[in-house]
Amino acid sequence: MKIKTHKSAYKRFKKTKSGNFKHKQSFLRHILTKKTSKRKRQLRHLKCVDISHKKTLNRALLYI
Numbered sequence: 001m002k003i004k005t006h007k008s009a010y011k012r013f014k015k016t017k018s019g020n021f022k023h024k025q026s027f028l029r030h031i032l033t034k035k036t037s038k039r040k041r042q043l044r045h046l047k048c049v050d051i052s053h054k055k056t057l058n059r060a061l062l063y064i
Contacts, residue, residue, distance in 0.1 A: 010064065020054070021057050025047050
């Protein structure tokens with residue numbers, strides 16, 4: 001039986017050429033008035049996943 005890709009992880013993470021995973025940062029959906037422009041600008045950038053989660057994501061996203 002073929003192993004399936006974890007669809008929610010597939011939508012949230014992108015794999016880089018080096019094998020790391022990137023994801024969008026949180027805290028940028030609502031309640032933005034109290035956050036500074038600098039903080040919101042920095043939150044727009046993609047962030048790399050921690051090494052401790054890499055093995056789990058590789059299992060969830062086999063066919064990416």
